[in-house]
Amino acid sequence: MDFQSPTTLKEKKALLKKLETAYNTCFDCGDKYGVYSVGCSSVYESTCDVCGETKRITETRDFAYFVTGIRKLKLEIQNETKIP
Ligand SMILES: [Zn+2]
Numbered sequence: 001m002d003f004q005s006p007t008t009l010k011e012k013k014a015l016l017k018k019l020e021t022a023y024n025t026c027f028d029c030g031d032k033y034g035v036y037s038v039g040c041s042s043v044y045e046s047t048c049d050v051c052g053e054t055k056r057i058t059e060t061r062d063f064a065y066f067v068t069g070i071r072k073l074k075l076e077i078q079n080e081t082k083i084p
Pocket of ligand 1: 025026028029030048049050051
């Protein structure tokens with residue numbers, strides 16, 4: 001059970017927006033929402049655009065811009081907003 005996982009539609013939409021606009025990410029968020037590709041960006045200590053914590057961060061480019069997480073979230077939002 002992941003305590004940071006969004007549960008409500010509102011939270012999911014907020015997270016989706018965050019992932020789409022984030023420029024930097026820590027490795028925890030990167031692993032969670034994206035897939036690590038061969039990193040070539042510099043790693044430094046700063047604020048993660050996703051969780052807001054000060055950690056070792058890199059560019060979201062190194063995690064394929066969160067495409068996997070974004071796709072998953074969009075699907076979940078789509079399913080929940082679908083009118084039966
Ligand atoms: Zn983070």
